Amino acid sequence: MSSTIQSFAVSAIPPVANPSRIAVIGCGYWGMNYVRIFNELLDARLVAICDARSDRLREVGSRFPGVDLTTDIEDVASHPEVDAVVVCTEATTHYNVTRRLLSAGKHVLVEKPLTTTTADAQELIALAESKSAVLMVGHTFVFNAGIQKVKEYVQMGQGRVYYLYARRTNLGPIRRDVNALWDLAPHDIAIFNYLLDSVPEWVSAVGGKVLRNCRHDVGFISLGYPGNIIGHIHVSWADPDKAREVVIVRSDKRIVFNDLNGIEQVRVFEKGVSTLEEEPLNYGESRFEIRDGDIISPRIKPTEPLKNQCRHFLECVRLGQRPVSSGVEGRDVVRVLEAVNRSIECKGQQIEVERNDHYAHTAIASTVR
Ligand SMILES: NC(=O)c1ccc[n+]([C@@H]2O[C@H](COP(=O)([O-])OP(=O)(O)OC[C@H]3O[C@@H](n4cnc5c(N)ncnc54)[C@H](O)[C@@H]3O)[C@@H](O)[C@H]2O)c1
Numbered sequence: 001m002s003s004t005i006q007s008f009a010v011s012a013i014p015p016v017a018n019p020s021r022i023a024v025i026g027c028g029y030w031g032m033n034y035v036r037i038f039n040e041l042l043d044a045r046l047v048a049i050c051d052a053r054s055d056r057l058r059e060v061g062s063r064f065p066g067v068d069l070t071t072d073i074e075d076v077a078s079h080p081e082v083d084a085v086v087v088c089t090e091a092t093t094h095y096n097v098t099r100r101l102l103s104a105g106k107h108v109l110v111e112k113p114l115t116t117t118t119a120d121a122q123e124l125i126a127l128a129e130s131k132s133a134v135l136m137v138g139h140t141f142v143f144n145a146g147i148q149k150v151k152e153y154v155q156m157g158q159g160r161v162y163y164l165y166a167r168r169t170n171l172g173p174i175r176r177d178v179n180a181l182w183d184l185a186p187h188d189i190a191i192f193n194y195l196l197d198s199v200p201e202w203v204s205a206v207g208g209k210v211l212r213n214c215r216h217d218v219g220f221i222s223l224g225y226p227g228n229i230i231g232h233i234h235v236s237w238a239d240p241d242k243a244r245e246v247v248i249v250r251s252d253k254r255i256v257f258n259d260l261n262g263i264e265q266v267r268v269f270e271k272g273v274s275t276l277e278e279e280p281l282n283y284g285e286s287r288f289e290i291r292d293g294d295i296i297s298p299r300i301k302p303t304e305p306l307k308n309q310c311r312h313f314l315e316c317v318r319l320g321q322r323p324v325s326s327g328v329e330g331r332d333v334v335r336v337l338e339a340v341n342r343s344i345e346c347k348g349q350q351i352e353v354e355r356n357d358h359y360a361h362t363a364i365a366s367t368v369r
Pocket residue numbers: 025026027028029030031050051052053056071073088089090091093097111112113138139140183
């Protein structure tokens with residue numbers, strides 16, 4: 001495991017025996033990857049698979065004989081042999097399904113976004129704590145070796161981050177329960193928070209319904225991080241150019257992550273500009289220093305991010321530790337998205353991101369659905 005991934009010991013969580021016994025709920029497009037990975041990993045035993053659609057279950061059952069199959073999450077919640085559960089259902093179901101499993105004392109890894117309201121996320125965090133259970137969110141890019149390498153460069157040396165931006169576009173897949181911002185931007189918000197070790201203070205966002213969909217299929221989000229660092233995220237389901245990129249501009253270098261570039265996933269341009277004096281010489285005048293150096297393409301060990309994420313979950317369950325992408329990090333992403341909703345409703349107005357941990361249900365949250 002990379003040095004940039006650290007867990008926090010939570011002594012209240014009792015350790016689980018090895019191999020951990022796992023159930024997967026929701027075996028659609030993404031859930032099948034969890035089924036495959038937990039079937040492969042030596043320190044896990046896939047015990048049960050649940051999907052509301054019996055045709056999906058039949059198909060999975062033929063590929064994974066010996067695994068219990070059910071259409072009812074109650075069977076998973078009450079299964080005596082299940083230690084931990086992956087929830088990979090649609091976003092709007094995450095809260096109810098995860099709450100039921102945590103109540104039954106199961107450890108849970110739930111896909112992003114954790115919930116669709118901050119109040120729900122907060123409730124799940126409290127429930128997990130009260131049950132001494134691990135609650136982890138599938139912020140997959142935090143487990144991407146390329147993003148972990150980018151973090152090493154962000155933290156390296158004396159330079160400071162000026163701003164960062166991300167583009168996540170493609171033609172679909174269009175979801176029926178949440179808009180493109182709630183579907184795609186959780187990845188980039190989680191990446192920015194992870195790289196900067198902070199959460200934004202404010203957001204400003206606009207969205208478009210270019211496909212005449214009832215939901216926003218295009219979004220542009222600006223985020224204000226502590227230290228006057230500006231972030232920007234562009235997401236779209238309606239762009240024929242598939243992009244998965246993050247760029248960090250520092251005073252001394254520009255770091256580029258391109259998840260679609262299998263050969264050079266990360267490139268570092270040792271180029272930058274900074275002011276020479278703290279205070280300008282004369283009013284409005286500064287002297288600048290321009291640096292120009294090498295272009296570095298660091299070696300990145302080829303690993304599957306989702307497999308790294310599953311290993312981390314197993315480790316946290318086994319050792320009773322708080323994950324790097326715990327319920328708290330999941331909630332931080334959700335509260336940014338709630339502020340994004342408000343900003344879109346106010347035509348891009350700058351909205352402060354709620355920092356209080358005690359949240360009330362608000363009418364705004366319903367606009368995501
Ligand atoms: N981390 C990533 O890179 C990534 C990529 C894709 C999707 N996802 C996330 O994974 C989740 C699932 O996405 P998907 O594309 O696989 O969706 P999907 O629609 O293909 O699959 C969802 C499955 O959940 C099942 N389901 C829904 N409610 C259920 C319930 N109450 N009980 C049992 N089964 C239920 C559905 O029948 C369906 O088979 C979403 O939260 C999505 O955001 C994450």
